[in-house]
Amino acid sequence: MSVDKIISNIKERNPHQPEFIQSVDEVIESLTPVLEKKDIFRKYKILERLTEPERLISFRVNWLDDNGEIHVNRGYRVQMNSALGPFKGGLRFHPSVNYSILKFLAFEQTFKNALTGMPLGSGKGGADFNPKGKSDEEIMRFCQNFMNELFRHMGQFTDIPAGDIGVGNREIGFLFGQYKKLRNEFAGVITGKNVRWGGSWVRTEATGFGLIYFACNMLSTQNDSLEGKNCLVSGAGNVAQHAIEKIIEMGGKPLTVSDSSGFIYDEEGIDKDKLKVIMKIKNEDRGRIKEYLEHYSNAEYHENKDDEDYNPLWDIKADCAFPCATQNEINKKDAENLVNNNIMLIAEGANMPVTKEGVQVFQDSDVMYAQGKASNAGGVAVSSIEMTQNRMGESWSREKVNKQLMNIMNTIHKDCTKAAEEYGFKKTNYVHGANIAGFTRVAHAMIEQGLT
Ligand SMILES: NC(=O)C1=CN([C@@H]2O[C@H](COP(=O)(O)OP(=O)(O)OC[C@H]3O[C@@H](n4cnc5c(N)ncnc54)[C@H](OP(=O)(O)O)[C@@H]3O)[C@@H](O)[C@H]2O)C=CC1
Numbered sequence: 300m301s302v303d304k305i306i307s308n309i310k311e312r313n314p315h316q317p318e319f320i321q322s323v324d325e326v327i328e329s330l331t332p333v334l335e336k337k338d339i340f341r342k343y344k345i346l347e348r349l350t351e352p353e354r355l356i357s358f359r360v361n362w363l364d365d366n367g368e369i370h371v372n373r374g375y376r377v378q379m380n381s382a383l384g385p386f387k388g389g390l391r392f393h394p395s396v397n398y399s400i401l402k403f404l405a406f407e408q409t410f411k412n413a414l415t416g417m418p419l420g421s422g423k424g425g426a427d428f429n430p431k432g433k434s435d436e437e438i439m440r441f442c443q444n445f446m447n448e449l450f451r452h453m454g455q456f457t458d459i460p461a462g463d464i465g466v467g468n469r470e471i472g473f474l475f476g477q478y479k480k481l482r483n484e485f486a487g488v489i490t491g492k493n494v495r496w497g498g499s500w501v502r503t504e505a506t507g508f509g510l511i512y513f514a515c516n517m518l519s520t521q522n523d524s525l526e527g528k529n530c531l532v533s534g535a536g537n538v539a540q541h542a543i544e545k546i547i548e549m550g551g552k553p554l555t556v557s558d559s560s561g562f563i564y565d566e567e568g569i570d571k572d573k574l575k576v577i578m579k580i581k582n583e584d585r586g587r588i589k590e591y592l593e594h595y596s597n598a599e600y601h602e603n604k605d606d607e608d609y610n611p612l613w614d615i616k617a618d619c620a621f622p623c624a625t626q627n628e629i630n631k632k633d634a635e636n637l638v639n640n641n642i643m644l645i646a647e648g649a650n651m652p653v654t655k656e657g658v659q660v661f662q663d664s665d666v667m668y669a670q671g672k673a674s675n676a677g678g679v680a681v682s683s684i685e686m687t688q689n690r691m692g693e694s695w696s697r698e699k700v701n702k703q704l705m706n707i708m709n710t711i712h713k714d715c716t717k718a719a720e721e722y723g724f725k726k727t728n729y730v731h732g733a734n735i736a737g738f739t740r741v742a743h744a745m746i747e748q749g750l751t
Pocket residue numbers: 462463464465466467506534535536537538539557558559560623624625626648649650675676678679
């Protein structure tokens with residue numbers, strides 16, 4: 300069957316799933332030369348099998364709010380691919396969560412987890428629950444009821460969830476506590492746990508730190524570094540905060556931070572003290588990023604507007620851009636603004652933050668551009684390190700884990716450039732490099748394990 304026919308079949312089988320189709324479409328261009336050169340991948344129908352989850356789980360989550368009113372949400376787990384290890388990937392709590400979003404995230408996770416070189420299959424899950432404005436008690440009740448169903452599908456050798464948007468340290472604690480109660484066992488079944496009870500040093504920081512380690516590798520191909528570079532960062536959550544922390548450590552200057560209401564532009568740069576304020580606003584007060592102005596009135600705040608067809612954050616002149624909020628936050632116009640302002644490098648902290656048309660703008664330009672599959676893989680890599688420590692009953696030092704994270708990001712960078720070159724693309728085409736390197740690793744494992 301031709302590659303075009305394979306793709307049109309996948310589209311027909313998954314109607315009304317635009318994000319999932321977008322994520323599949325994005326890898327096809329990279330994989331076409333691989334599928335054409337290596338007939339074995341077509342013979343074993345690898346693409347068809349990679350795009351069909353091994354198992355889809357959907358369940359009802361009832362919970363009581365503080366006024367005693369009952370609410371009903373929908374919980375999910377997409378167990379995507381277990382060729383390289385147990386299903387592994389985060390949980391997202393956000394009102395937009397549905398099968399299309401979770402399948403795109405799980406599909407990307409397959410390639411990302413393969414790139415880490417760790418024994419990790421792929422998955423993703425979550426609920427259409429909105430944690431905003433909920434009390435700690437309401438969050439706890441929701442997490443407990445969510446786990447009342449999910450626990451039967453999990454296990455340290457079966458499926459190991461973690462955090463994602465709306466699921467941070469607080470939620471991981473409630474989820475783990477309920478799992479322990481239901482199974483009567485203290486096992487490494489969730490990652491991102493507190494270091495005081497089974498978590499790993501550096502897991503909280505890993506995605507943001509890993510992103511910046513990867514960006515440093517990209518810059519080093521031009522004999523350059525982050526020193527003195529102006530950086531645009533979107534998001535104000537886990538990934539954005541620790542990307543900003545590492546940019547500062549590497550001598551760069553973060554200029555922006557955002558949430559779903561708007562963004563802050565601080566021309567003087569966000570330093571360590573300002574970052575502490577951001578962390579307090581978002582992690583403790585659970586407030587809005589606009590509150591930054593109450594501490595630093597020289598900064599500017601731009602409120603999101605429904606009628607704007609581009610995001611002015613991406614029209615600020617800078618050297619590097621790190622989208623760390625959510626999918627499709629950079630459209631074609633934003634990508635053109637970045638390129639026209641001579642941005643050097645874009646590395647994704649978020650999963651699929653650039654629309655298909657935006658990706659094309661970057662691919663047609665000279666900018667260095669890395670997709671999340673490669674550049675945000677540090678989070679899941681340290682999750683794997685957390686799983687290893689849990690199985691061995693050990694707790695490794697912060698320095699040891701950080702060093703391993705750095706090595707993994709260096710290796711992913713090397714593997715991407717090698718795969719891109721092998722198939723005739725420019726060495727620094729990280730899009731094709733990541734897709735090909737991730738695909739071939741998982742595809743060979745699927746062939747070797749037979750038609751299970
Ligand atoms: N946590 C991890 O280890 C990993 C996360 N990722 C990806 O990184 C991204 C961020 O995740 P993480 O930092 O963990 O999540 P958090 O929930 O900690 O933070 C998300 C941030 O993005 C903002 N945001 C969410 N949705 C939107 C939206 N529709 N428009 C604008 N801003 C939005 C949030 O704003 P507000 O505060 O208003 O909600 C918040 O500032 C996601 O794409 C995630 O899949 C990738 C790899 C690993």
